[in-house]
Amino acid sequence: MKHALRTALAAAVAAAALAVAMPPAVAANAEVNQPARVPCFDTLATRTPANPSQISAAAYNQARSILARAGSQTAAKSHPVHGVSSVPVRYGTSLLACSRDEFRRDDRNAPVKQSGMTPYHYLAIHDAARTMGITRW
Numbered sequence: 001m002k003h004a005l006r007t008a009l010a011a012a013v014a015a016a017a018l019a020v021a022m023p024p025a026v027a028a029n030a031e032v033n034q035p036a037r038v039p040c041f042d043t044l045a046t047r048t049p050a051n052p053s054q055i056s057a058a059a060y061n062q063a064r065s066i067l068a069r070a071g072s073q074t075a076a077k078s079h080p081v082h083g084v085s086s087v088p089v090r091y092g093t094s095l096l097a098c099s100r101d102e103f104r105r106d107d108r109n110a111p112v113k114q115s116g117m118t119p120y121h122y123l124a125i126h127d128a129a130r131t132m133g134i135t136r137w
Contacts, residue, residue: 050135050136051089051093051133051134051135051136051137052089052133052134053088053089054086054087054088054089055086055087055088055089055091055092055132055133055134056085056086057081057082057084057085057086057087059092059131059132059133060081060087060091060092060095060132061080061081062131063092063095063096063127063128063129063131063132064078064080064095064128066124066127066128066131067095067096067099067124067125067128069124070099070103070120070121070124070125071103071106071121072098072099072102072103072124073102074095074098074099074102075095075098075099078095089132089134092129092132092134092137093134093136093137095128096125096128096129096132096134096137097137099124099125099128100117100125100137103116103117103118103121103122103124103125104116104117106121107121
């Protein structure tokens with residue numbers, strides 16, 4: 001009796017775990033060659049990758065010149081990287097954040113804005129970020 005009760009309880013727990021892990025609606029829509037998709041977790045697959053830990057010195061210098069040409073005094077005053085092959089990503093994120101804040105401050109009275117700055121400055125910031133491979137700053 002004790003063994004039968006333990007087996008029945010184990011089967012019930014396994015069935016409940018399977019029901020929670022694979023809802024019937026998801027199981028019915030799953031194809032043989034496709035993994036089951038859970039609607040609320042599909043957004044995790046489209047998440048952008050994290051920033052790299054290092055960026056090349058050439059990419060940093062190119063992004064710095066893009067921002068300086070767009071009018072960033074912060075970028076113009078920063079020193080170009082030389083003598084090393086790469087720098088920590090925080091150099092690039094700091095440059096982007098300071099230039100973004102500077103552009104927003106300078107463009108506060110602009111008639112047309114995109115993210116608080118003129119479209120020209122917005123494109124310059126995003127071009128510099130793309131050059132360095134930075135997605136979040």
